[in-house]
Amino acid sequence: MSTTDPAPIGADEHATGQDDTEHTGPMPVVAVVGRPNVGKSTLVNRFLGRRAAVVQDVPGVTRDRISYQALWNGRSFMVMDTGGWEPKASGMAASIARQAEYAMKTADVIVLVVDSSVGVTDTDLAAARVLRRSDRPVILVANKVDDERGEANAAELWSLGLGEPFSVSALHGRGSGDLLDLVLDALPEAPREQEETGGPRRVALVGRPNVGKSSLINRLAKEERSVVDSVAGTTVDPVDSIVSLGGEEWRFVDTAGLRRRVTTASGTEYYASLRTEAAIEAAEVAVVLLAADEVISEQDQRVITQVIEAGRALVIAFNKWDTLDEDRHAQLEREIDRDLARITWASRVNISAATGRGVNKLAGHLKTALAGWETRVPTAELNTFIRALVQETPPPARGGRAPKIKYVTQADIRPPRFVVFSTGFLEPGYRRFLERKLRERFGFAGTPIDVSVKVRESKARDRRG
Template sequence: MSEYEIETVGMDTVDVGAEVGADEGPAPVVAVVGRPNVGKSTLVNRILGRREAVVEDVPGVTRDRVAYDATWSGRRFTVVDTGGWLPDSSGLAAAIAEQARLAVDLADVVMFVVDATVGATDVDEAVVEILRRAGKPVVLVANKVDDVGAEADAAMLWSLGIGEPHPVSALHGRGSGDLLDAVLEALPEEAPAETFGEVGGPRRIALLGRPNVGKSSLLNKLAGENRAVVDAVAGTTRDPVDELIELGGREWRFIDTAGIRRRHRENQGADFYATLRTQSALERAEVAVVLVDAEEPLAEQDLRIVSMVIESGRALVLAYNKWDLLDEERRHYLEREIDRQLHNARWAPRVNISAKTGRHVEKLVPGIDTALEGWGTRVPTSKLNQFFADLVNSHPHPVRGGKQPRVLFATQAGVRPPRFVLFTSGFLEEGYRRFIERRLREEFGFEGTPLDIAMKIREKRGKGRK
């Protein structure tokens, strides 16, 4: 195969030797708050090392919380930029202040930004009182300290009584490293890394679903007592709740999650953070049980949650709740909906249950086991390449522009989820890649797991070579 030169086209480059590493868990949240126009968004851009947050010399440019992934000294955290905080405001300003309050309530650490050139104002004093009541670790940021001469202004902020002011210039970067070191010190102690499939450890299951679909009811039924808040009002659960539950004679770690709302509502109120927490729970899980209300037609939120699981590479089980309430007509239409709308997840095990009565919840165990087995399946390279040799001979790729791309060699790069790299003589069309995935599943199973199929195109060097 030395006559070929490797070129990767159309898909992500894959490290063939890579395996799934440790599960890092959810990143802690750092909220950046302060009154309008003290430089919060400029500071966020400085922390990120790129221009992400909108910056303008006009108060109130940032109206909603916006979250960004950041790292410092190898530690991950989520930075939440908030609008200017005026505690006694009204109208739009009051809505912005409420966003900032939510950020404080759900953050692990608060960065309180003050304009050192102006000094502590009455508004700053009022914010400090609210921060004290919140009881969260606060890092006081004295911004706009552009030179040594201005450090005396920063020292005056000791008067706020919330600890040492950290002098920085968000605009020029002065002091930002020391500030971030202080933020890392204030963050909660990092949880030890968890490895998938840890020997003796309970397998981790995320319960996902749109609001009020019955996730907490199912968790309570499995736990045998009321552990999670259950209310007919959608969105009662805001944060993930972990429960060690014995089911089918084994112990499992269930992560109940806040319901995911429609996309246009994600940035409103605590639902913004509910989505963040749901994504974090999914990162911590090995398999996701997506609960669907069988009484109602499949909604866009249901499909999006399933897509989230597939994109995250986690194993998947579909659980249809309230199945005992369905009549024959609804069951008929549901089957059609599933076939038409969930075509991208036909490989997922399906369990029909009733979270309220507990009917058939024990069938979750074989469904989860099946999904986890598929998630960890590895095909020997020799068997995989024999499969592709037979496939290419019996169903070759269509000829396009006088050329017919072929799969020259294949390898499984990893598991959890199964990842394959195909070395090809040309670009494989999407339809043919879907055909390959379907045949892989028919041959080797992979029930309950998404498959990641990448290709590396090898262009021939020179002309006329065979």
């Protein structure tokens, strides 16, 4: 880290600086993290509006962090400057995990600083993998963006999977004020309590009433149900159960059956729907239980849509499979082809909660769906594939002009999200074509994926127009 720090941004009613007001309670904490020499300390000084002594981190000494009190727009908060994540052949992953996990546990907002002039390094990728598991807001900062040309370099940072990179020049102050506004928006009203991280993978068991969700939970728990964090009261509350399946522990949440849309439900049913929505949001993968002996209904479709819109991995489980005769088997296959055509990617398993048939297969399907949910395609491999695909099947022309795909990056996982940088609008049909081809090439079994487009008209084209 350079020992020469910039002068303050400037003194006005919004400027940062040490707050002289007495604070009796704890303040929210912003952790500024990143590898060495990306400009963390320079950015911290921008946050503070003054030069401050920055302690250099010694590899392996986790306590070399220093916090400063800052003020912006009348809001006080603490800024925690962390030591650089030094990429070394031995112990790098452990060191990165310790630093990132410490930031996750103690900070209310995490600012990851990346040197956009260098691009994404292995250390940046390793740090991002840890931070993506955080339940704290993470702001990705592309530092050393001094002009419009640097903005193009910053686009590569989408591949870290932390959302859109925010471009700044900490040295010259470019974008610093807007970044501070973004930090304030992300800060909670009060410091968050530290929460436990890790533990069993979280599974939401959802479906309409009377499809056998509680029977399946009891079967999984082998009738010895271990309940964790159950909410006392009525049966409409989600109940957490730790079950052993496939040699692993899983946290299953048995939810109330969804009969109607939240907007049309009332009373107890309304609150049951809200709690079920919250259970899906809190889960990593959802098992949608369908009754194989009944037709696939609009309610079933609505539950599936709810899981997809929440961006969760998905397993479709057909219960009561052992009760079907040949006619119903054939009819159900036709219903699946017709009514579930939009989710051919979903992992499917046939079970009987009553007899236990096929229940042990759930573990494999859950693991497959979660693996797809967390799949990341290297940027170089992704663009090589897309270039060949577009050359063979270019996007259709719109308004007499065919758009050109310049670059594609995977912006996120859990679920996988792709951003296509194009010179023009891509028709929904072509975006679906891209999604289908991505699945054919890279898998993504058991997970929804999202393909969005950012249109960037070339300046040369604008001049010709």
